[in-house]
Amino acid sequence: NGEVDAKHATRNIIIVPVATIGCGKTTVGLALVKLFGWGHFQNDNVTAKKGRPQIFADTISALLATNPVVIADRNNHQKREREQLMNDVSRTVYDARFVAMQYVHDRFNYDNIRQATRERVLSRGDNHQTIQAGSKGSDEIIEIMEGFMYRFQPIDAQHSPDDNFDLVIDIDPLVDSRENLEVVIEKLHNHYPTLFENQEMPTDEDLDAAIEFAMNYKPDLKID
Ligand code: IDP
Numbered sequence: 459n460g461e462v463d464a465k466h467a468t469r470n471i472i473i474v475p476v477a478t479i480g481c482g483k484t485t486v487g488l489a490l491v492k493l494f495g496w497g498h499f500q501n502d503n504v505t506a507k508k509g510r511p512q513i514f515a516d517t518i519s520a521l522l523a524t525n526p527v528v529i530a531d532r533n534n535h536q537k538r539e540r541e542q543l544m545n546d547v548s549r550t551v552y553d554a555r556f557v558a559m560q561y562v563h564d565r566f567n568y569d570n571i572r573q574a575t576r577e578r579v580l581s582r583g584d585n586h587q588t589i590q591a592g593s594k595g596s597d598e599i600i601e602i603m604e605g606f607m608y609r610f611q612p613i614d615a616q617h618s619p620d621d622n623f624d625l626v627i628d629i630d631p632l633v634d635s636r637e638n639l640e641v642v643i644e645k646l647h648n649h650y651p652t653l654f655e656n657q658e659m660p661t662d663e664d665l666d667a668a669i670e671f672a673m674n675y676k677p678d679l680k681i682d
Pocket of ligand 1: 477478479480481482483484486578633634635672673674
């Protein structure tokens with residue numbers, strides 16, 4: 459998966475958010491779907507109790523048959539999750555390319571990240587799949603969010619498993635999803651020019667509209 463190859467890649471690209479709850483990963487993911495018609499699968503839609511990681515990876519692999527790019531929408535905040543996803547998808551998709559979409563979590567910035575993510579989740583909580591603010595108290599929600607932040611392992615691109623990422627895109631959990639969306643598209647375009655060869659790049663208005671669409675999305679599956 460060298461630099462030269464990436465320039466010509468047109469398929470089997472998996473976008474792997476690395477995030478905690480409330481960063482905006484589903485919003486950015488759905489905006490990408492709206493703009494480019496890519497595939498998207500949310501971990502919360504795995505209804506099975508057993509073997510969830512395997513089912514998640516298998517669904518991503520299956521979607522790659524009909525979508526050039528698929529967004530693997532779960533937090534992937536720990537190395538073992540990233541390793542599992544990369545291993546299981548690569549078993550059936552031999553030329554899979556993984557792109558990390560990392561919401562950077564510097565420890566010194568944790569209080570600011572807490573403020574931003576809590577604000578998003580608690581104010582629009584009924585739109586969030588994992589956390590239904592209507593059915594859980596805010597203390598309980600905050601505790602779940604803290605768990606993800608505590609366990610968060612940043613991308614370490616020099617070592618396994620993160621050295622398997624073809625590209626790491628760093629974005630900011632503090633800014634609007636609109637801004638992060640633009641960064642993600644620009645970095646993808648630079649790294650995979652051929653992927654975008656036969657289409658017009660979205661205008662500012664297109665990006666605005668895609669974010670508006672994504673923000674109005676209501677999950678159809680509620681997990682209690
Ligand atoms: P997550 O998938 O990382 O947990 P999302 O579900 O995308 O995060 O976003 C959490 C909540 O914040 C949702 O209700 C979403 O509509 C909202 N949100 C996402 N991006 C923005 C933004 O840029 N401004 C304000 N609210 C946002």
